[in-house]
Amino acid sequence: MLRACRSWPLPIVLVLLLGACGQPPWNNPYPASQSGENILYGAFTERPKHLDPVRSYSANEYAFIAQIYEPPLQYHFLKRPYELVPLTAQALPEVRYLDAKGEPLPADADPERIAISEYLIEIAPGIQYQPHPAFAQDAAGAYRYHQLDAKALARLKTLDDLPETGTRELIAEDYVYQIKRLATPWLHSPIAGLMGEHILGFQALRERIEAAAPEPVNGARLFFDLRQVAFEGAEVIDRYRYRVRLEGRYPQFLYWLAMPFFAPMPWEAEALYGQPGMRQRNLTLDWYPVGTGPFMLSENNPNLRMVLERNPNFHGERYPSEGMPEDHAAGRLADAGKPLPFIDQAIYSLEGESIPYWNKFLQGFYDSSGVSSDAFDQAIQFDTGGEAELTDEMRAQGITLVTAVQTTIWYMGFNMLDPLLGGDSESARLLRQAISIAVDFEEYISIFANGRGVEGQGPIPPGIFGHREGEAGINPVVFDWRDGRAVRKPVEEARALLADAGYPNGRDPHTGRPLTLYYEAMDAGPDGRARLNWIRKQFAKLGIELVVRATDYNRFQEKMREGTGQVFMWGWNADYPDPENLFFLLYGPNRKVDGGENAANYRNPAFDALFERMKNMDDGPERQAVIDEMTAILRHDAPWSFGFYPKSFSLHHQWLDNVQPNLMANNTLKYRRLDPALREELRERWNPPVLWPLGALLLVLVVGAVPALIVARRRERGRAL
Amino acid sequence: MSAYILRRLLYALPILIGVNLITFLLFFVVNSPDDMARMQLGDKRVTQEAIDTWKGERGYDKPLLYNAAAGGLGALTETIFFQKSLKLFAFDFGQSDSGRDIGFDIRQRMWPSLAIAIPTLLVGLAIAISYALMIVFFRATYIDVGSVVLLVAMMSISGLFYIIGGQFLIGKLFRLVPISGYDTGLDALKFLILPVVVGVVAGIGSSTRLYRTFFLEEINRDYVRTARAKGLHERKVLFRHVLRNALIPILTGVVAVLPLLFMGALIIESFFGVPGLGSYTIDAINRQDFSIVRAMVFLGSVLYIVGLIMTDLSYTLVDPRVRLS
Known part of the structure; x- marks a missing residue:
């Protein structure tokens, strides 16, 4: 009896563990009751800070509240x-x-x-x-x-x-x-x-x-x-x-x-x-929203999971019946006129780390995924024309790749208050132009962004009124138009500009030593070090010695507010698709030192006057002409080197439709459509449990135990010396 | 004994004040209250007025450690340090900088931490003791040498490797359990298997080596020799005599870590997506939420002190020769 009592925990644990495994796939992180349901599965990497629409102002928060509030x-x-x-x-x-x-x-x-x-x-x-x-x-x-x-x-x-x-x-x-x-x-x-x-x-x-x-x-x-x-x-x-x-x-x-x-x-x-x-x-x-949208937050445990459920009182909306010509061709209007939303529930799980997120996506437990740098080579390859495409492995799984140039710009800024680099003197302007030519952002995109970006020609990214494509859109200070594409000017031209600025071969004529500039870095970790070395080498092309002042983001922001930085990189994600939302980053009264967002502290009365005119105009040829004039001023003054516009890559499984990116709309969950039966079938096909390692482990233990037991018995029966 | 406990608790007060002060200083060396406000209010379009209002509402508009303007005792009490620290001693953790009740969050999040920590401790203990006993049984053989080499190798490998390797092998290649995630109730079981296995394997190297040393120390003592001379089997000698006596340092060591089980495992919870107190602390550090960081460090210190007191008490329970005075 006592022996039986002592051994009861083991069978119970075994039963519980077997029960935990349940029906295959055993690695399914979702309950069996959700099998075949019209549920979209996604993940979030960071807990949303605010869900109150009065405070919420970031993409990871909008992913939820834009489906709830209208x-x-x-x-x-x-x-x-x-x-x-x-x-x-x-x-x-x-x-x-x-x-x-x-x-x-x-x-x-x-x-x-x-x-x-x-x-x-x-x-x-x-x-x-x-x-x-x-x-x-x-x-x-x-x-x-x-x-x-x-x-x-x-x-x-x-x-x-x-x-x-x-x-x-x-x-x-x-x-x-x-x-x-x-x-x-x-x-x-x-x-x-x-x-x-x-x-x-x-x-x-x-x-x-x-x-x-x-x-x-x-x-x-x-x-x-x-x-x-x-x-x-x-x-x-x-x-x-x-x-x-x-x-x-x-x-x-x-x-x-x-x-x-x-x-x-x-x-x-x-x-x-x-x-x-x-x-x-x-x-x-801030935790429990109340809205009229297609979904409502039925579970809010951002340390684990957030669940959006179809709002039974939703007023109804229909899938758009108009789109661009390419939407017709791509079948994106196949659902035209159908009632929204298509899905019943969306379950977002917390995935703080990219590796488990990626692996679960490949197993079919997430419907969509971004492409982290760890998984980039596994997912993406470039064809001979430099276009990104999926690898054979991804194609075999029926995964689709959707790319979009973001309405975001990453730029290299020059502090216009700096006595050496800033101001409107000819020497400082030529120095900034020379640096703009020397820092090769095409190489940067290739090395540090896996090719996910487009070189910037001005402050306005594609997709926003005022952006010009082709030859008319290039920055003539930095690029030439050759063979139908923008080609960065040779570094010799940058050196010539530098000499005109009074720094032949990058040397300061007063000291005879290389010109020294200071770069304010906010990313001093191991990943950032390679980036900083690369930036240093770009300046070294001109003979300029770049001293990196690495710090944390708080101190970086403080330097920007105080206007004590010299060269820096920063970005801006457009709030809305209007050029005003980008040009205001260079508007004089909006200088960072005065509490605004103009981190370069750029001030040009002609530009400011054009900005004040442009912001009140309706889109049209007249506004485009003003924008062209403003862009030309910026290219000439070069308070920024117009780094690059990032490109987003997202992967989607074949059972998910209507994934067309819309970089301005946040309430796109209602358009997503699923084929849960196909997902179920593929998940089972992709995730059969592999049991032989368990058998092998057991065998190793048994094989190892037998000689040990024999030795033990021999020892116990042997005579003491 | 009660006098001893009371004295130890009183000793704890200056330790806790010191820990609190060091946490405070370390945090504010790299973060000013303005930085904290910006972190909470966001990067875009934040005005100085909004920052000042935020600081005023949360009491971050006072001097850090000394308020020269207040005068008298107020010079010390009208400071961020005093105002934010005093309530901790009554275990009133207040609100996080993002406005959530910290005590509420701790009460919710300690259960997932315990769900991983307790089985990891128990299974790990059982395996490590069994393995150590086996090595001792086969001492001075190839099994002993081979095991020590294996254990040293296991100790030398980073915990992160076990996590990523475990997820890759068991979750991705063999597809036996979910790679990450968590759930409530019995549904949590399938999510616990992998982190517990990883936690146990990662801890076997060091604990088995330690226990082996304890057992070897015991096995050469006179009473073991006497037991053997009586003709007892080696198994009985090991399990009845050696194990019982070697368990004293093992159990007292375990008692010391028991309270800390509440605090969770920082990296394991983060990688496996477990909403415990470990990931709570990591998130708070990343979000520069001083209120949570301070509360968790304070709680950790209290639990550590409690663990040490429990260790002392457990000595008296398992070894009658020990008296606390």
Whole structure:
């Protein structure tokens, strides 16, 4: 009996382990109950910091909240250049311009005369919010969970502990409420400063909210109903219409209306989460979103998994029936007119490391993947024309490669405040031009980005109005047009420019020693060292000695803010597809030392005047001409060497469709379509468990144990010496 | 004994203050409160006003260690160090810099850490003791020499190699278990197998060698010779006499690490996607979330001290000759 009791844990452990294996494939990380379901499987590498649309401002956060929250506008999924279309709005907003006396002005009025721009937005009726406890009401119509007592709060761990849910119709007031949230100081919206420059009375609203709101209790802000605060910048006209008033003309505002910052927020959500004790339980809007979109967040455990589930109250939307000619040819309009979304659920698992992520993608447990540098050679090869294509191994698995040049630029910046390299002197300008020629970004892309990039010719990446392709688009200071392509000028020309700048052979005439420049590096790790050596060699082509000042990102940013750097590399990801969002990085009043984003601290009155004109213009030949003029100034002054526009590579399994990249739209999950049966079949085919190693291990143990036992018995029976 | 425990706990106070101070200084040498605010508020379009508001709300607008403007005792208490450290001693970890309740997160995340750490410890202990006993049984033979060489080789290999190798062999090539991931309840079992196997294999080299030394020390003692002289079988000598006596240092060593099991395994959790306290700490370091880093270092120090006290107490339990005074 005692012996039996002692040996019971072993069989139990074995049974549990065998039970854990279950049906093949044994390496399936998902429960058997999900087999054959219409579920998209993805991964995220970093926990999203914020899910509150008032704060969220990064791609990994938008991947979730853009599926949940619906601003009034969105980008057309297929059309290029990027085109805004209504989402919850009935149509694109009506814009009315008023002068200082409040008199209406024509649409083509001189921007100088426009004192106020009025955007009238009408939303579609009948849109319902996702089921959520914030809307749950009792029979008398009182909100079920808006006044939880201490006992009820003590039982709360997640939002699922509030079982009753409700919904209500989306109304114009919800949009106005969110705009007021943008101004709320303790919510720390990253665009509060920018909107303060444009939305009428925004700064005053901030002060009014600060003055009227109750003081925080134990560090937590309790619910403060923003509906009671008047705001001239955003007003409700009726149930479905609201008006936003801007100071002057700001046509880029339309693009902001397609971002989650301007998504609706029901006051009931703030009333629920703003109760005492909710924050201590991590029940906040930053963790549990409330939206009208095609999906709702049904599980939020960003340390493990985030699950988006089809919103049963979704108002319905159809797959676009228009696109570009190549979309017809590629079959991307095969789903035209079909109701969205196609998938029922999307499960995103945390994969902090790239190797497991990649291997699980190859096993079929993720539907899509990027291409990390570790896996690049396994996945991608280049044909004789230099075009990227899949390796035979990937093609055999039916994987497809989708590439897109990102609306991002990585540039080498020169601090224009620097006495040697900066300023508008001829010598400094020629020095910057010489460096721009010498630093070969084609080589950089080839070595450090596995060919994933396109050399920059100006500040505007492809896909954004103002970018020019071909000979007309090259930077004539750095490139020549030869044999139908841009070819970097020979380094001899750079040396000649350097000599003209007063540094023959890269030597400082005052000291006779090589000219020394300082490079501010933010990547000093082992990977970064090779990159820094490469940059040093580029400068050495001109005889310039480059001293690398390696530091961490915090110190790098500090140097940029203080304007103490000399040469650096930095990037910018466009918020919206308008050249204003890139040229403003070189706009004089926006200098970094003055608190802006112009890290090169470049200031050129002619450029600034053109910028002020260009930002208010509608796209067209006239605007293109101004952009060309601005680009020419930048190429001549060379405050940046226009590094490169990165190219994104993504891989998708054959069972996933409608994966056309749209670099501006974040709400593209609703277009994805799956073939779960095919996925199931291929997963089983690709993942049969290999059992012989277990047998071999057992055999080795047995074979090893037998002689050991024999020796042991012999020893025990042998005579002691 | 209670006086001893009380004295040890009082000794712990200055240690904890010192650990807290060192963590504080190390963190703020490389991160200013402005850096922390920027990290939380994002890179784009952040104004100094927003940074100042963020710091003010979280108490990072005070001087670090000495507030000359406050005067009197306030010069020390109206500082970031004092304000952020005092509550730790009441185990009130407060909120992370991103606004989440740290105590809540710790309570949730300690279970996955324990789910890996406990089986790894138990299985590893069983295998290491058995293997060490076997080596001792075959001492001074080729098995002994070969095993020592193998163990030294295993000790010399980086833990990261075991993780990547384990994922490649067992998860990718043999497809026996998921490469990474985690789940709750019984569904977690299939995700635990690989990290536990990796954790056990990675630890066998050092622990088996250590235990072998313990056993060899015992096996030459007089009482073992007496047992053998009585005619006992070698197996009985090993299991009844040597093992029992050698278990004293083994168990006291194990007791010392028991509290630290809560803290999780930093690299294993990160590579296997396990949402435990190890990955919580790594994430916090990457996100420059000082509140979490400080809380986890403090908790680790407390658990370490508790482990040492438990070790002392366990000596008295397993060896009656030891008295605490």
